[in-house]
Amino acid sequence: MKIAITGHTAGIGxxxxxxxxxxxxxxxxxxxxxxxxxxxxxxxxxxxxxxDMWINNAQSGYAQTELLYxxxxxxxxxxxxxxxxxxxxxxxxxxxxxxxxLSWLSMAEYKNQKRALEDAFRQLKNQSRMCLIRxxxxxxxxxxxxxxxxxxxxxxxxxxxxxxxxxxxKNLWPEELSLGFRPQSLKI
Numbered sequence: 001m002k003i004a005i006t007g008h009t010a011g012i013g014x015x016x017x018x019x020x021x022x023x024x025x026x027x028x029x030x031x032x033x034x035x036x037x038x039x040x041x042x043x044x045x046x047x048x049x050x051x052d053m054w055i056n057n058a059q060s061g062y063a064q065t066e067l068l069y070x071x072x073x074x075x076x077x078x079x080x081x082x083x084x085x086x087x088x089x090x091x092x093x094x095x096x097x098x099x100x101x102l103s104w105l106s107m108a109e110y111k112n113q114k115r116a117l118e119d120a121f122r123q124l125k126n127q128s129r130m131c132l133i134r135x136x137x138x139x140x141x142x143x144x145x146x147x148x149x150x151x152x153x154x155x156x157x158x159x160x161x162x163x164x165x166x167x168x169x170k171n172l173w174p175e176e177l178s179l180g181f182r183p184q185s186l187k188i
Contacts, residue, residue: 001025001026001052001053002025002026002028002050002051002052002053003020003025003026003027003028003051003052003053003054003055004027004028004030004047004048004051004053004054004055005017005020005027005028005029005030005054005055005057006030006031006036006038006044006048006054006055006056006057006058006064006067007030007031007038007057007058007059008027008029008030008031008057009029009031009033009034010031010140011140011153012057012086012135012140012153012156012157013029013031013055013057013058013086014153015153015154015156015157016055016057016157016161017029018154019154019157019158019161020161028047028048028050028051030044030047030048030058031058037060038058038060038063038064038067039060039061039063041063041066041067041070044067045067045070045071045074048067048071049071049074049075052080052081052082053081053082053083053084054071054081054082054083054084055084055086056068056071056083056084056085056086057086059086059110059113059114059117061113062113062116064113064117065113065116065117065120068083068085068117068120068121068124069120069124071083072124072127072128072130075128076127076128077127077128078128079129081128081129082129082130082131083128083129083130083131084130084131084133085117085118085121085130085131085132085133086133086135087114087117087118087121087132087133087134087135088110088111088114088134088135089134089135089136089178089180090107090110090111090114091111091114091115091118091134092134092178096108096111118132125175129173130175131164131173131174131175131176131177132175132176132177133160133176133177133178133179134176134177134178134179135151135156135179135180136151136178136179136180137149137150137151137180140153151179151180156179159179160177160179163177163179164177
């Protein structure tokens with residue numbers, strides 16, 4: 001399968017690229033580091049629509065949402081195409097979290113941008129095959145890599161892929177998945 005991944009050079013995007021590539025998938029990596037800024041929507045859209053699947057991971061203002069609308073419009077009704085939309089579990093909270101090293105304002109903007117992404121998903125989900133995925137705390141950035149309450153990014157990606165594969169093998173099609181981290185002391 002040919003899979004486009006926006007934001008494939010770091011964090012969750014990189015973990016998806018490594019994991020899926022190791023399983024034989026052809027990865028089309030799209031990130032600012034390789035000259036593919038998602039704000040250049042026509043250029044990025046062209047590369048995504050040539051693929052079978054897109055992991056809509058990179059976030060830059062509202063470009064993640066704008067790109068979703070463009071690709072979903074081209075893929076409308078094509079059940080052979082699949083979009084995984086990476087949002088955040090923060091959209092489920094009413095307040096703005098206080099994260100050391102990040103300003104309250106930048107977190108408020110980020111949360112609002114991800115809520116717009118989720119609203120777009122709800123508008124488009126009946127037009128194309130897609131799954132909204134909400135990570136909880138995942139150790140992807142310097143501010144959370146030392147956090148004992150953040151999931152290992154590789155373990156998180158493996159869990160998402162394993163869950164999705166297991167479900168679809170049983171003819172179940174997940175539309176939304178929120179996957180956070182639970183410390184050892186809170187396991188069921």
